[in-house]
Amino acid sequence: MATRFKPDETFRDDFRYGNSETAILRFPFPFGEDAYMYGVNMEPHTRPGSAGVFAVGFDVDEHYVAECAERAKVLALEPGRCLVLPHMREAEWDTLELIMESLAADYPDQFTLERDGLDWTWTNRPLGIHHTFRFGDATTLPHPPFEYIVRQAQGDFTLQDQRDGTLYIDGGVATVPADWSLAFDVGMTFHEWHGPVPLAHQAGVFDRALQYLMRVRYGHPARRLNWTMTINPRLDTSPENYPLWGPDRASLTAETIGDRLFLRVELQSFFRLPRSNALLFGIRTYLASLNELTRVPKWGRRLHRVMRDLHPDIAEYKGLTRYRELLVAYLAQFDDGAPTAPGITPDCAALSD
């Protein structure tokens, strides 16, 4: 079924945003059981037999056109949200090639890539782009190659250089960040930029995750899900703009929380880039309100149990403390105490009203 884009959606000011029933049913719900704790939850991405958002390298959904417009808006206001260190030039072209190849292969009706040696022609129908350029020659593109292609993709991306037995975050774009700053993190090692995360370091999660990531091979991408919560469907929750969204945490009420509080899920994907040997992280953000998610009975029950029993350090790190009591009280109505099946799938064909 062809995706119907919703170009009029907004992620700021008037917040015109919502998920269709199809989008809710394919939402990457991050809780496979009734409790949550950090772990090394990485697994192969795009394995044969994968469905929904896990079936393709870069998922394009009904919010694609609106999210690309939101990215352009943020970059116009703050061009520094896209930063790539000079030694990552080759990784920029790798990223452009990977995303163009993937989109053209996975969505042939929407995207086309034609190659004649180094003369490439790229067609992006949803955004009305038709461009002939020379691969490797940045002067033939209107933006540097990484920025050019991430302006046509949903979610944030970072570029990691692999050296000295670790990964360095040496570039990226962060217009959809869940309270982290690329300008602050750029140049840091894997353990440095994960420094603030509670509990996981002690459990050895980052040591094992780093070993796994450094062994990700070309053609064998990996992924994991991460989550937090955001008030309003606001994609740009950057530390730079904290004054714009931080106070929202104090604004929820029992009447508004169902519509205004969003589960924010990051589908993080990891791709080895062939020319540069760098690692591309995709951080694709999905937003769904409590009222949308609880239309799946299994998710409603589980969300209540996970939020009720969440470790206070994790709740604090994710910024939930201020409204957690209200959240748990609201979700209690969706939990009848029935057992839930393992796994993240909705286990229902249609949504409840």
Added chain:
Amino acid sequence: MMDNHTLTLVVADAALIAPGLRRVHLRAADGARLPPAAPGAHITLSLPGADGARPLRNSYTLVSADPEHGYELIVRRADRSRGGSRHIHEALAPGDVIDATVPHNLFALHSQAKKHLLIGGGIGITPLLAFVARLRETGAPFELHQIASADEIGVFAALLAPRAGEQVHIHGGRTSLDLPALLAAQPLGTHVYTCGPAGLMDHVEAAAAGLGWPSSHVHREDFGAAGGEPFVLRLAASDIEIAVAGDQTMLEAIEAAGIDTPSLCRGGACGVCILPVRQGEPEHRDHFLSEAERAQGCHVMPCVSRSRSALLVLDI
């Protein structure tokens, strides 16, 4: 494209370039583009084994890799070939079709090196040829020292002729290169890359360590520890024996036998696939079990680990 783990290649050209050295050009059998690759990357070819034995998987460095023009290898005929290099030298002909893995790189140039010092021994020159091409392109400072046996100096001089220059040196025999002196003369921030016989690479590592070089500045060719010796797995509780082939993981063998066992990352990090060991000696390759847990020998991660003993008995 990016999830095709196996490439079907066709031999476009194969020529003897010196006694015992054959240059092979490979292209995609269907004429499509091949994945690009960084200098230092290798591919693993699936070659017919000797006397109809099961296929051998041999890794070869890419001397050059171009998505449109294909991959270039130089293969030395091994004195004691298991059949792989013998096949390439005696049987391989243009038009032959070979399965290969997509390129994988465990020998990458370091992005922050102030200078690159390349030290090759014999056929270990292959990744260094790819390095020199790249370093010439980028204009990064480098120096290449190739060691060849006295009777092969001409061979390597000819190989290097297209890349000749004041940075390129050929030495006849290992004793003709004073490694400690060469390393001691390098500017701070130099990275050294070595490929060749294990003895040479050990010698480079020891000389660098002796001069106080950080180990992060010393790089040696590595094809990784994918696969290993075949072994037999006995699943005690279900009373099944499974043969684990050399190029197959324990987890893949268990799954191929129709047994459902949990797994997640399939890379030895998450711990989900952990299985109890009743008998035998696991060869641990994971990042999950601690040293103490390994010493106990009670558990194994079948997604990456193997067996040192010919038989491994699991309690499942």
